[in-house]
Amino acid sequence: MITTCVYVEVKPEFINEFIKESEANHNEAIKEPGNLRFDILQLAENPCMFMLYEAYISEEAAAAHKTTAHYFKWRENVEKMMAKPRNGIKYNILLPKTF
Amino acid sequence: MITTCVYVEVKPEFINEFIKESEANHNEAIKEPGNLRFDILQLAENPCMFMLYEAYISEEAAAAHKTTAHYFKWRENVEKMMAKPRNGIKYNILLPKTF
Numbered sequence: 001m002i003t004t005c006v007y008v009e010v011k012p013e014f015i016n017e018f019i020k021e022s023e024a025n026h027n028e029a030i031k032e033p034g035n036l037r038f039d040i041l042q043l044a045e046n047p048c049m050f051m052l053y054e055a056y057i058s059e060e061a062a063a064a065h066k067t068t069a070h071y072f073k074w075r076e077n078v079e080k081m082m083a084k085p086r087n088g089i090k091y092n093i094l095l096p097k098t099f
Numbered sequence: 100m101i102t103t104c105v106y107v108e109v110k111p112e113f114i115n116e117f118i119k120e121s122e123a124n125h126n127e128a129i130k131e132p133g134n135l136r137f138d139i140l141q142l143a144e145n146p147c148m149f150m151l152y153e154a155y156i157s158e159e160a161a162a163a164h165k166t167t168a169h170y171f172k173w174r175e176n177v178e179k180m181m182a183k184p185r186n187g188i189k190y191n192i193l194l195p196k197t198f
Binding site: 002003005019022030037038040042089090091092096 | 104118121122125136138140141142143144150152188189193194195
């Protein structure tokens with residue numbers, strides 16, 4: 001089980017639009033068979049900074065997310081909203097052991 | 100709803116012991132009434148780097164965690180294991196809207 005933490009800095013004028021696009025992505029991602037969590041977080045001290053917490057049952061399931069229509073739509077629509085390229089950090093999930 | 104992401108760098112000789120202590124903390128934390136998630140993650144590319152993903156229903160519930168016996172035990176036992184002081188980053192949870 002793995003989590004990819006995707007750190008995103010959004011241009012201030014796109015905050016609401018970014019949230020809307022990420023909500024659409026979230027709503028479909030949580031239906032993917034291998035998805036465990038798809039939390040959308042906003043930094044408490046800076047509303048331009050987001051983190052997407054994307055947990056999947058396997059590397060394959062995480063890779064499959066990147067082939068979905070909702071991921072492509074999100075990626076395309078948020079491209080112009082980002083202040084700089086996003087950064088994905090991969091972790092192995094030690095706990096919980098089951099979901 | 101908030102998440103605190105706690106980033107920890109552990110000295111290599113303490114990796115297994117840190118995981119054991121964090122599992123004990125996890126097992127009690129998930130029983131706290133305001134807890135939503137308490138995931139223990141290990142960086143894929145460096146086993147010394149951990150992230151504790153601690154989601155709570157409110158600021159008050161997150162603060163209450165820091166008054167528990169299991170938190171105090173974890174904090175005391177892992178002190179010597181850390182390569183440098185840990186760093187907690189606070190996020191507001193936008194999604195999911197319910198748990």
